[in-house]
Every structure is written in structure tokens, then in C-alpha cells.
Amino acid sequence: MKRLAIIGSGDLGEMICYHAKNDNHFEIVGFYDDFSDTDSIVSGHKILGKIDKIENDFNNDVFDFIIVGIGYKFMEFRKNIFEKYHQKIPFANVIHSSSYIDNSTILGEGIFILPGCTVDKKVKIGNNVLLNTAVVIAHDSEIKDHCFISPAANIAGKTIIGSCCIIGINATIIDNLIIAPYTQIAGGAVVINTISESGLYAGIPAKFKRTLN
Ligand SMILES: CC(C)(COP(=O)(O)OP(=O)(O)OC[C@H]1O[C@@H](n2cnc3c(N)ncnc32)[C@H](O)[C@@H]1OP(=O)(O)O)[C@@H](O)C(=O)NCCC(=O)NCCS
Structure with a gap:
């Protein structure tokens, strides 16, 4: 073992x-x-x-x-x-067996996927990413390195989440968007536009609230 x-x-x-x-x-x-x-x-x-x-x-x-x-x-x-x-010591992927990870998914290293997630066709998940319980990543989307995706967040198709983002619990990000690196999305937010400036975004639809500390 x-x-x-x-x-x-x-x-x-x-x-x-x-x-x-x-x-x-x-x-x-x-x-x-x-x-x-x-x-x-x-x-x-x-x-x-x-x-x-x-x-x-x-x-x-x-x-x-x-x-x-x-x-x-x-x-x-x-x-x-x-x-x-990285590249000195092997990183494990810990992927709970109750999650559906499509065979076409491209996985990096050091990924932790908790129970009940769905990762659909041709999704790319970078290094050191965490998908918390019941996260859904729809087809052709990409989650870049180090992101932390909180429980029950939903990311629609062909959306790119930049590196080091925190996506809050139950947030929804619609399709075909690009989210800047180091962006934090508050719990329950609905993101309907591309985010080019990093910071905290909250609400429905999600609006810029402040820069991150
Ligand atoms: C985003 C979050 C971290 C912000 O916390 P904070 O630093 O205490 O927030 P602030 O007080 O700086 O809030 C800034 C503004 O955003 C608003 N805001 C913060 N979170 C919000 C939310 N979830 N929905 C709507 N508005 C929110 C605040 O009301 C405030 O608005 P205002 O400036 O118009 O008064 C927190 O509210 C949140 O949503 N956390 C999610 C936690 C989570 O997903 N946990 C799972 C871990 S596994």
C-alpha cells in the first residue's frame, strides 16, 4: 500500500x-x-x-x-x-470513489476531490486543486492550479477559473467565462460576467466588493 x-x-x-x-x-x-x-x-x-x-x-x-x-x-x-x-517529491491525488470523474478529464497532481463531485467531459483540473463535496464542473471547463472550490459550487461549461481562486459554497458560475487569478467568489453568488480584476465578488449577480487582503 x-x-x-x-x-x-x-x-x-x-x-x-x-x-x-x-x-x-x-x-x-x-x-x-x-x-x-x-x-x-x-x-x-x-x-x-x-x-x-x-x-x-x-x-x-x-x-x-x-x-x-x-x-x-x-x-x-x-x-x-x-x-x-513539485517535481522533487511525488504528489498524490486523493479522489473519493463516489465522485464521477469523466475519463476525458485531464488531472494535475496533488488534487483532493471530496465525495459526490461531478467532473464532466474534457475538463482540465490543475495541480493542487481542491473540489469540496458535491462540486459540479461541466464540460470543457478548466480549474487552474491551487484553486479551492467550496461545497456545492457549480461551474458551467467552457469556463476558466484562474489560479489561486476561492469559489464559495453554493456559488454558480455560468458558461464561457474567464475568472482572473486570485479571485474570491462569496457563498451563494451567481457570476454571469467574466472577471478580469481579482478581488472579492458577491451577490446575484455577483459584483465587485473589495480587493483581497
Ligand atoms: C466572501 C466571504 C468570505 C466574505 O467574508 P468577509 O470578509 O467577512 O466579508 P466582508 O464583510 O468584507 O464583505 C464585503 C461585502 O460583501 C458582502 N458579502 C459577503 N459575503 C456575501 C455573500 N455570501 N453574499 C452576499 N454578499 C456578501 C458583504 O455584505 C459586504 O457587502 P457591503 O460592502 O455592500 O456591505 C464570506 O461572506 C463568504 O461568503 N464565505 C463563504 C464561505 C465558504 O464558502 N465556506 C466553505 C468552506 S469549505
């Missing part, structure tokens, strides 16, 4: 641990976390050490794959940590 280590032991790290163990048949080796004590236990697994220990442990055959368990509150860190180890 392949051995998985998770970067980050907060809520997202624990979610990955839960599904990877119970559905994907990875053996969980433990977590790397700069803010938790080494050797303490999270979800029944050890904190293996700080993040800067990862490369050394991989070279010493502690694990086979790694995945980023850092969520939408730390998007820049989420991106940087993936890029630091």
Missing part, C-alpha cells in the same frame, strides 16, 4: 487523512506542520516534524507521496509549499 504524508494537520489535513485512509487505501504516515509539536497525535497519526524536514524524510523512504492540506485561508502558502516540492 502506498504511504502518504500530509502537509498541514488542521481541518483540511484531517479531511484528507480521513478520506485517503477510508476510501483511497493510502497508508497515512503522518503530518508535517510548523505549528504542531513533533510526535503529537492528530487523527490517530503522528506529527512527523516541521515542513523543512519533508525532503530529508522522503530521501530516507519515510513516505511515497505527499499532498498539501493547507486551506483557503492561506492561499499563498498553499501555492508556495506545493511549488517548493
